[in-house]
Amino acid sequence: MEKTLMHTCCAPCSVSCVALLRSQGIEPVSYWFNPNIHPYQEYKARRDTLMSYAPSIGMELIVQEDYGLREFCRAVAADIDHRCAHCYEVRLQQTAKFAAENGFDSFTTTLLVSPYQNHELLAETAEQMAQRYGVRFLYRDFRPGFRDGQNQARELGLYMQKYCGCVFSEEDRYQSKIQKDLREPLKIIK
16 A cells, blocks of 8 residues: 655645545545644644544544744745745645655645645645655645535534634735725724
């Protein structure tokens, strides 16, 4: 059986990915490495949910702690609008490196399930990391299972995040409210 390391951004995104891989005779080992997720309470909620979920479905999980707020902000500060490229590279580089160093045949990522991610850039970055570390990138377009996986995650009562992960994506989530507040910048309350 192929030994595949699956970078996992969160439990809800893993639901349909694991199901698809298992239907193809592949048993993934989940790998938590997400230094992009902020603030710490969000990082902890996602990590802890995955740590509870993985054993409930009989999936091995490797947790590599790295809460990297300052490092992440320094790395993307000059070009916040293109931060996702850095985010993909950091996580997929570490995943490919770990896979190569620990005898995995291949690696993949649950990020490929989200219709909100830059799918092509993710696949391109993963291929680059596969070449760099000499381990195969197991490409799957997990997006068709996104809605079903999210619905199953809700039914299971898994913590469901409201934004991608970084503090800037949380800001994006509130952009319309922020703009509304900026139209009325001065408030006097007596």
